Amino acid sequence: MERLAIHGGPPVRTKPWVSKYMGSEELGAEEKSRVLKVLEKKRIFRYLPDGLETSEARALEEEYKAFLGTKFALAVNSGTSALICALIAAGVGPGHEVIIPAYTWVATAAAVAIVGAVPVLAEVDSSLTLDPRDFAAKITSRTKAVIVVHMRGIAADMDPILEIAQKHGLMVIEDVAQANGGTYKGRLLGSLGHVGCFSLQQSKVIASGEGGMLVTNSEELWQRAVLYHDGAGYQFRFTERKIPAFPGQNYRLTELQAALCLGQLEKMPAILRTTRENKRKLVERLGAQGKIELSPVFGTERDLGVSLIFYVSSEEKARQTAQALTAEGIPAFQVYDRQARDQHIYINWEFLLAKRDPWGGNFPWSLAPEREIEYSEETCPFTLDLLSRAVQIHLNHLVRDEDLRDIEAAVGKVAFHLL
Ligand SMILES: Cc1ncc(COP(=O)(O)O)c(C=O)c1O
Secondary structure (H helix, E strand, O other), rough: OOOOHHHHOOOOOOOOOOOOOHHHHHOHHHHHHHHHHHHHHHOOOOOOOOOOOOHHHHHHHHHHHHOOOOOOEEEEEOOHHHHHHHHHHHHOOOOOOOEEEEEEHHHHHHHHHOOOEEEEEEOOOOOOEHHHHHHHOOOOEEEEOOOEEEEHHHHHOOHHHHHHHHHHHOOOEEOOOOOOOOOEEOOOOOOOEEEEEEEEEOOOOOEEOOOOOEEEOHHHHHHHHHHHHHHOOOHHHHOOOOOOOOOOEEEEEHHHHHOOOOOOHHHHHHHHHHHHHHHHHHHHHHHHHHHOOOOOOOOOOOOOEEEEOOOOOOOHHHHHHHHHHHHHOOOOOEOOOOOOOOOEEEOOOOOHHHHOOOOOOOOOOEEEOOOOOOOOOOOHHHHHHHOOOOEEEEEEOOOOHHHHHHHHHHHHHHHHHHO
């Protein structure tokens, strides 16, 4: 075996690694003509009084409904605003607790605090998604909802989660920001809980730069989300409002961004066929090497294949492995690197650890001082240990078999020397 590149040997790969983006890599003539059409129509606001028929945002909602098979959809301006609208729609507010996984983007936790509820952290398991047992253990009489995050393209284990939630009468919000187009036992993610939330930010499977989508089968939840996303309630010029009025925001999606996204939904199945097939091959080949640990869920139906994460025996080994792989020409990183302050890991959510609100106080934690909730290294030690031993490589649909072979060779070489 050659010397490691990090020790002066020849690297496995000298070609640059592929981009980490997916849908946005495929932007082309179709999106250009769709965006130009908006400019030609001069309709750049979705709720013009003359009707919704020619609105691109409405068309995007129709496409999402058809794709997911849900009765209602609402286009919004980000995944964060989709989560906030979902929580408001679900009736979550001051006095409530919402269970979220300890590994998710910071927006999941922020959305809960923003609506005045307390985020309660639960461990993830080796699938990188909510551990159903810890979810059950974290339920109290104050728990109103759970946000299930399909993290890194991996579907959470929805059957036990839905069963536990139903038993306790909890609302289930799916955060599908990182797994658009994913499935669980043949059912599309986002359509399994009470509300599904998507992000269309650039690093997602399909993207409009910024944007989001909320889906549900409940008319009441949809109406509440619609009113919260647009305090003006313009939708109710065209649809009978069946809910009492309350104040809302402006989280409306622009027509230009909606048009940009429309063509991408059609391209999504082809993108995901490639990422899934790549991941299946990688898991099979790396698993055969026997030097690294993979979750049994990786490479299965539950995995979209948009990233490769594997586990090694210690934090130190993960740091060395990531550095050595990067030197071999495969950019890799340790998922929980203490220096990196990655906002996907709860220990780096500064506001949460300090229980701080935007006004210098401790709302909403201050509402229930008798309920002692602490956020520290002891809150979710399994997650921190797992992520500190995890090494990640970005994958997308541009990865070819020769790139997979480079990953395989680099992991094999690094494992031979270091693991
Ligand atoms: C798991 C998760 N939830 C929520 C969000 C928030 O989405 P956005 O960036 O569109 O607000 C993201 C995106 O970064 C995410 O990865």
